[in-house]
Amino acid sequence: MVADSSCPLSELSLQLWPESEADCERAKQLADQLQLSICPVGTDPQQLGDVAMLLSVGSQGLALQQTGPKAPGPVRVDFLAGAVAHRRRFGGGSGQQIAKAIGIKPGVRPRVADLTAGLGRDSFVLAGLGCEVQMVERMPVVALLLEDGLRRAAFDPEVGEIIARMRLYQGAASQWLEDCDPHPEVVYLDPMFPHSSKSAQVKKEMLLFRTLVGADEDADELLELALAKAEYRVVVKRPRKAPTLGSRKPSYSLEGKSGRFDIYTLKAMK
Incomplete structure (x- = not known):
């Protein structure tokens, strides 16, 4: 897919989400790189109303997660399974x-x-x-x-x-x-x-x-x-x-x- 990177990521209602305390440092590095804010550890994606998507950082790597009630599961790149x-x-x-x-x-x-x-x-x-x-x-x-x-x-x-x-x-x-x-x-x-x-x-x-x-x-x-x-x-x-x-x-x-x-x-x- 071709994407228009001229739009700042912050305008896309996207935030970083560390899944555990161990993931916070990596999340902070990515937040600085992408100029995004960070959701607190323990955030429930289905309870968020003002953020459209989360970039989660966890033990299985990075994933994009939509938010809100009945949001589908995370999307990640996995070439192994x-x-x-x-x-x-x-x-x-x-x-x-x-x-x-x-x-x-x-x-x-x-x-x-x-x-x-x-x-x-x-x-x-x-x-x-x-x-x-x-x-x-x-x-x-x-x-x-x-x-x-x-x-x-x-x-x-x-x-x-x-x-x-x-x-x-x-x-x-x-x-x-x-x-x-x-x-x-x-x-x-x-x-x-x-x-x-x-x-x-x-x-x-x-x-x-x-x-x-x-x-x-x-x-x-x-x-x-x-x-x-x-x-x-x-x-x-x-x-x-x-x-x-x-x-x-x-x-x-x-x-x-x-x-x-x-x-x-x-x-x-x-």
Whole structure:
């Protein structure tokens, strides 16, 4: 997801939340870094009315937590368990649509720049298939979640080799594209799609991201920059019935049940 970091985090009604006394020092460091205030230890997220979200600091790492009655559970980056681990083991390997869209085939593992990294799940899939992946995330809080997840997984005997193929840049994707050398072979974009009131209830992760960063208003511009910098192709992940970015017709698309990949080919991949 691309996030507009021009909005101060304090305006997003976000606070740090140490889960125990042992976490207070780390919470203070992050509060100073992000210029946020700190909730007292023992705060009940469901009882808060004037704070929309908490960045919790605890034994399981960092997590984003919505507040208020019936708030969903915390969202954290975890490359070792849950849906991410299940997909690594049973997700279909190089037969997955994302692998086909990126151009993975026998003997070909392109260098990929994921300019809308979000929680890093697609980057992890591609790195697990052997690609070197540069992740770019310009929302500081989301980048911290990613950094925390990478750190906790780096020394795991099963996934450490995958994590070693993932790098993180916190900042604007446009700036990274201007400075990158060499240029990425493939650029991958998964911009936040504007929420429709008619759509079904979204996952808690997407609901949280919409609350935190809103829609990606500059996605069309980012596609144009990506097309100017990518060596072989640009891949855009979209909801199945969503319009193309910038009304640009892709070279071809791969469509699934709920989503699709629009592929813009620039030259044949070696």
